[in-house]
Amino acid sequence: MQLCLVGINYNTAPLAVREKASINVEKLGESLSSLHRDIHRGVILSTCNRTEIYASGSDSTSLEKAGMLFLQTLTGSKGAAGENFIYILKNVEAARHLFRVAGGLESMVVGEYEILGQVGQALEAAGKAGMTDLLLNHIFQGAIQAGRRVRAETGISRNALSISSIAVNLAEETLGKLSGRTMLVIGAGEAGRLVVKVARDRGVSRIAVASRTHERAAALVQRVGGIPVGLDSLPQELARADIVVTCAGAPHRMLGTNQIEKAVQSRGGRPIVIIDIALPRNVDPEVANIPDVSLRNIDDLTNIYETNREGRLSEIVMVEEIVEDEMRRLAAWWKALEVRPLVSALMAKAEEIRDRQLGKTLKKLRPLSAEEQESLEAMTKSIVNQILKDPIQQIKADGDGEHARLMSELFQLDAEKRK
Ligand SMILES: NC(=O)c1ccc[n+]([C@@H]2O[C@H](COP(=O)([O-])OP(=O)(O)OC[C@H]3O[C@@H](n4cnc5c(N)ncnc54)[C@H](OP(=O)(O)O)[C@@H]3O)[C@@H](O)[C@H]2O)c1
Known part of the structure; x- marks a missing residue:
């Protein structure tokens, strides 16, 4: 039985390519069905850091080819250009990579918590689609076990940053103290919840939370504070906010140049900071060219990731030891x-x-x-x-x-x- 991993991540592919390969939870079942045409046993792990296909079967060359084709079709970059973004790992090396992913070692924000749940969800979705087997189940369960040990036995996730908290840090770096500022958060999922929580702690005076489903925004603000608003109120909210953080799981752009130009006109020259942490991006990249607008995306947070990684070097060594320990068990x-x-x-x-x-x-x-x-x-x-x-x-x-x-x-x- 062979295991083959074909993937792209933030180290190998630019944002514009990664966003095309990103598969949100709503589309995962559909994507698994399309993968199933060529790969009978496989798991898709798609997060804001990566899209990876883990496939098992008897012929690793055909798994590799099918995985490559699947990713190249998603990204629309066929041939040699597309291949440059893709990494391929096999058998023990593929499993080791997954263990490192679950341990938070392969994340932009090292030690992040969210990835462990995402690995579990990926396995569950593949299981529901009837696409797992003994090998995939064992390797994914092993990775989850390694990830849990990492969180319990090391301090890697203690006070770990999240992309959401880094986004708020970036707003603070750009604007100075956030107390008394106003913020608009678009997206009421986990990323939105974390943004609101950190923004509250930093003293942001008014936080409007916009979501496609009003009830979801209402439920979020009830837990962490803020004001729920509908997507139809975006023009007024954009005119009002000093900072906009976009983190909706939409497959399309939610803010374009027209909307932002109109908002800027009604702001009387007051600058606006937009931080787009969604993947695919929620904001048209052309918005960056509008005067008085500072647009940042998930890849602009790189410096903060690096500092975070450097501050956690001793824990990283401990996590690597746990990963190797769990890998020995798996190899046996x-x-x-x-x-x-x-x-x-x-x-x-x-x-x-x-x-x-x-x-x-x-x-x-x-x-x-x-x-x-x-x-x-x-x-x-x-x-x-x-x-x-x-x-x-x-x-x-x-x-x-x-x-x-x-x-x-x-x-x-x-x-x-x-x-
Ligand atoms: N989770 C994290 O820690 C994290 C970290 C960094 C970046 N991100 C990025 O942030 C985004 C959100 O992730 P998430 O984990 O918070 O969860 P999510 O469940 O994917 O997104 C939640 C929000 O997105 C909205 N949404 C989903 N599909 C939409 C669509 N087609 N049109 C309009 N709104 C839509 C949801 O609206 P409804 O309430 O109507 O469903 C909800 O408000 C993703 O792009 C993700 O890659 C997440």
């Missing part, structure tokens, strides 16, 4: 899984011989009582088991599969047929 399980057909073939061959020879011997002996026959059965089985015990342990522990190959050759085992 995987090895046992790989040699299972060979072990079955060996045991079946030995059992056939034992049974045949015992039958021949019994025919030559005087009729035995049931008790005597049982004793002979038990004794011959015990001899076979004891002879095979050490070689089986050796092939299970064997790192490069040399013992397994030798065993298969010497005993002429056709393990493939027993899979």
Whole structure:
């Protein structure tokens, strides 16, 4: 059984490419169905940092090709140009990458909490689509276990920043103290909730929360404060806010140049800071060219990510140790899984011989009582088991599969047929 990972992330692809590959929760089922045409067992992990396909099957080359094609179709960048954005990892390296992702090591904001839930959701969605198997389930569960240990045993997530809190920091860097300022938050999901919470703590005096569904905005402000508004109130709210943070899970742009130009006209020259942390972006990038508008996106937060990473170096070392510890457990399980057909073939061959020879011997002996026959059965089985015990342990522990190959050759085992 082979595992193949094909992905793009914030290290390999620019925002404009990543946003095309991003798949929100509402579209995940549909995307899994389309992946299923070429990959029968696979999980899609799509977050604001990455879109990754984890596929399992017997032919890793065809998994790789199908995964590449799927991502290139999403990004619309075919051929060599598209390939440059994509990374491919196989088997243990693919699993190690997922363990690191779940541990928060591969995130822009190292140690972020959200990723652990997202890994679980990705597995659940693939399971619902009937696209998981023993290998994918085991590897994803292992990654979640590693991620939980990381949070429990290290301080990596203690006071961890989130992209939402970094967005508020950036607003503060640009405008100075936020107390007395007004803010508009577009999007009432987890990202929006975190923005409002941090903005409240920084003393923002008025926070309007706009969402497609009014009830969701109302529920959010009830928990963390603010004023719920509808998307139809955006013109008035844009005219009023000093800071706009956009974090709606919409697949299309929600703010264009026309809207922002109109808002700017009614502001009498007062500057506006727009921070777009959505992926795909909620704001048309052309808005950056409008005078008195400062538009930032998720990739403009890079300096703060770097500082955050540097401040967590000692924890990163501890997290890496946990990841390696969990990887050793996984590797032992995987090895046992790989040699299972060979072990079955060996045991079946030995059992056939034992049974045949015992039958021949019994025919030559005087009729035995049931008790005597049982004793002979038990004794011959015990001899076979004891002879095979050490070689089986050796092939299970064997790192490069040399013992397994030798065993298969010497005993002429056709393990493939027993899979
Ligand atoms: N979660 C994080 O920590 C995080 C961090 C960084 C960036 N982001 C980015 O922030 C965005 C939001 O993520 P999220 O995790 O908060 O959850 P989400 O559930 O995807 O988004 C929640 C908000 O987006 C709105 N929305 C979804 N689809 C929409 C559409 N087609 N048109 C208009 N509004 C729509 C929802 O409206 P309804 O209430 O009507 O459903 C809701 O207000 C994403 O682009 C994500 O990549 C998230």
